[in-house]
Amino acid sequence: MSTTAMQGSSNEPLDIAWVRRQFPSLQLEVDGNPAAFLDGPAGTQVPRQVMEAIQNYLLQANANTCGAFLTSRRTDEMLAGARAAMADFLNCSPEEISFGPNMTTITFALARAIARELKPGDEIVVTTLDHDANVAPWRALEEKGVVIRQADIREEDCTLDLDDLRRKITAKTKLVAAGYASNAVGTINPVAEITRLAHEAGALMFVDAVHYAPHGAIDAKALDCDFLACSPYKFFGPHMGVLYGKKEQLLRFRPYKVRPAPETLPDRWETGTQIHEGIAGVAAAVDYVAELGRRCDPAVKTRREALLAAYRATGTYERGLATKLIAGLLEIPGLTFYGIREPQRFHERCSTVSVRLAKGTPLDAAKFLGERGIFTWDGNFYALNLTERLGVQEKGGVLRIGLVHYNTAEEVDRLLSSLREFSLD
Ligand SMILES: Cc1ncc(COP(=O)(O)O)c(C=O)c1O
Numbered sequence: 001m002s003t004t005a006m007q008g009s010s011n012e013p014l015d016i017a018w019v020r021r022q023f024p025s026l027q028l029e030v031d032g033n034p035a036a037f038l039d040g041p042a043g044t045q046v047p048r049q050v051m052e053a054i055q056n057y058l059l060q061a062n063a064n065t066c067g068a069f070l071t072s073r074r075t076d077e078m079l080a081g082a083r084a085a086m087a088d089f090l091n092c093s094p095e096e097i098s099f100g101p102n103m104t105t106i107t108f109a110l111a112r113a114i115a116r117e118l119k120p121g122d123e124i125v126v127t128t129l130d131h132d133a134n135v136a137p138w139r140a141l142e143e144k145g146v147v148i149r150q151a152d153i154r155e156e157d158c159t160l161d162l163d164d165l166r167r168k169i170t171a172k173t174k175l176v177a178a179g180y181a182s183n184a185v186g187t188i189n190p191v192a193e194i195t196r197l198a199h200e201a202g203a204l205m206f207v208d209a210v211h212y213a214p215h216g217a218i219d220a221k222a223l224d225c226d227f228l229a230c231s232p233y234k235f236f237g238p239h240m241g242v243l244y245g246k247k248e249q250l251l252r253f254r255p256y257k258v259r260p261a262p263e264t265l266p267d268r269w270e271t272g273t274q275i276h277e278g279i280a281g282v283a284a285a286v287d288y289v290a291e292l293g294r295r296c297d298p299a300v301k302t303r304r305e306a307l308l309a310a311y312r313a314t315g316t317y318e319r320g321l322a323t324k325l326i327a328g329l330l331e332i333p334g335l336t337f338y339g340i341r342e343p344q345r346f347h348e349r350c351s352t353v354s355v356r357l358a359k360g361t362p363l364d365a366a367k368f369l370g371e372r373g374i375f376t377w378d379g380n381f382y383a384l385n386l387t388e389r390l391g392v393q394e395k396g397g398v399l400r401i402g403l404v405h406y407n408t409a410e411e412v413d414r415l416l417s418s419l420r421e422f423s424l425d
Pocket of ligand 1: 041240
């Protein structure tokens with residue numbers, strides 16, 4: 001497996017006090033209780049470095065691109081720097097990085113462009129585990145006669161059924177769309193292996209790395225996927241989306257675009273004026289993770305090495321929290337747990353956990369927790385195929401608890417005791 005989330009060891013343990021100092025919003029209180037942000041899968045909090053970068057851009061560089069004056073030149077430099085940062089983050093070349101408003105919009109635009117080469121009867125494989133942003137853009141191509149096949153899960157542990165996936169990939173398959181990690185149940189998919197299966201069939205591979213990005217280092221080169229999308233607001237940045245594409249694929253397909261806009265990389269896939277202040281924040285988010293990595297392993301030399309060191313440290317830390325969380329949840333009478341639960345298999349999952357309680361709906365539980373300053377999500381989180389498959393869609397979905405590296409063992413304890421209180425109430 002090519003994943004590093006929740007595996008490996010770093011030189012220094014995570015300095016959680018330093019981490020929390022970087023995130024001013026973690027100081028929020030709800031009726032005298034400190035806020036516990038266990039809502040990371042829907043968007044993480046932002047370190048002060050990101051806020052400062054956005055403010056600095058707006059103060060000192062706010063302009064459109066390619067003009068013959070100071071702020072425009074600063075904007076061009078900022079964009080080049082942000083592309084280089086994301087290239088380090090995904091291990092690719094800067095010209096293989098395109099920015100956009102969010103992963104969903106990027107994926108719809110890419111699917112539409114890829115469809116220019118598809119004909120009726122061509123097939124695309126999606127999965128039951130995926131967020132709808134990696135299903136609906138491909139399903140939309142059914143209007144052109146494209147056939148969508150859906151690889152199932154193994155219900156007992158919410159992992160992808162790879163035998164079913166192999167059966168669904170045929171000589172007619174033109175693209176396989178799979179997620180790196182499930183935003184509902186935390187399963188990490190073997191995406192390098194799935195990419196190999198797609199390529200053996202002559203199909204393209206599209207990876208939705210949105211949920212994996214805050215938990216593990218991504219290596220687009222090692223995965224060998226053709227496209228990969230992620231959303232910086234899930235990894236401590238602002239609300240934005242990023243697309244990686246192999247250079248030859250970005251040049252092969254033709255995006256829908258205005259005529260004067262460049263056909264060349266890296267601008268080719270960026271339609272209209274970009275969210276420049278957001279992109280400045282994306283670069284700062286990558287640099288925040290790198291700074292964390294340098295603190296964990298002062299011997300690292302490059303930014304990429306620093307990022308890898310950070311993810312080694314956060315992976316170990318998050319695995320510790322998830323072990324405590326899952327053990328505590330499994331002791332709550334009548335609780336239904338979805339996904340991998342055995343600690344020896346935690347390298348196959350990240351620290352995002354979904355449950356249903358015997359009492360009340362997931363919304364009832366989320367409200368009860370919210371009143372105590374504990375932020376969790378209820379519902380389907382747009383992983384609609386999955387909640388339907390698990391038979392919970394009509395019953396309010398599940399309660400999702402998401403842990404990232406700024407969460408603490410005390411927060412896990414507070415969550416567990418509140419859930420026990422809710423269950424007994
Ligand atoms: C796994 C996954 N994929 C895709 C998306 C959609 O991302 P965006 O909000 O950037 O469109 C989300 C958002 O929650 C997600 O969790």
